[in-house]
Amino acid sequence: MIHARGLARSFPTRAGRDKTEVRAVAGVDLDVEAGEIVGFLGPNGAGKTTTLRMLTTLLTPTSGTATVAGYDVASQPGLVRQSIGYVSQSGSTQPEARAGEEVVDHGQLYGIPKAQATARGQELFAQLELDGMWKRAPKAMSGGQRRRLDIAMGLVHDPQLVFLDEPTTGLDPQARANLWSHISQLRNGRGMTVFLTTHYLDEADALCDRVLVIDRGTIVAADTPDALKRQVAGDLVELVVGDRAQVVPAATALSALVPGESAHVDGTTVSLRVPGAGSHLAGLVRELDDAGVALVSVDVRRPTLDDVFLTLTGRSLREDAA
């Protein structure tokens, strides 16, 4: 559904008197198959929006190629636009207009007759839980309702592929979870392909079949959230022992699980990242018991996408996450 090779975009800038260039996107390869929900994850300024704007034909690539819904973004931009929905970060509703009119107008922009756009808009309002909002002004709607109205506008021409730029930014946790279920429903119920940008780790984890991680204009990982977490970080095993004399044997036993690694000790807590920790746990507890080490607690924490990002880039995404 989306195939990009070496997609890049630079912007001319000025640093004092000198003209220079910002490489916003530095050569991206990506593939999205029909029916997938793919999350494009990265920190502020990583190149997410620039990539999205190239894929939606709003921005011309400096180099590289991309086909979207079977059409080339450079030579067939009109056909790409007809085949996709695009919901921008800022939304496209007019505060003073009526919600239903906005959707119908948008449909007519795509050449859909008014009666058909109205029927399609009403169907989308029902699906997106906007019943009773047809005559409401967007400025009198909640943030979550406005975001769902933006999505209805993006879908009025019935595209098979929709691009959502940071769909839940600024929403409260309940409205975000509600929007996630609507986005899942677009795929589950209608077989749509969804490509969304986010800097929320929990969003990528909960909603996306696959995650592409972008950092400084380059894709640094692409896989399912589970596979990313399995490959990169390992589970965090944390043992708390009864007294300090037992720290050394506990640390020795834990370290033995990962060749070349040493457990971290903090007071009576001993911890280490252990790939596939579940399969080692029973043996570890038995060994410590045999050695007379009394465990106060054993905790195994699955890695988060933030651990993945940290391992890949040396920096944390957590400050950005909700």
Ligand SMILES: Nc1ncnc2c1ncn2[C@@H]1O[C@H](COP(=O)(O)OP(=O)(O)OP(=O)(O)O)[C@@H](O)[C@H]1O
């Ligand atoms: N029109 C422009 N002129 C100059 N630089 C730009 C322009 N658009 C984007 N950039 C720069 O390109 C880089 C990537 O920006 P982009 O908006 O694609 O990032 P992003 O990952 O979408 O960030 P955010 O999460 O903050 O929206 C940034 O350094 C940005 O400042």
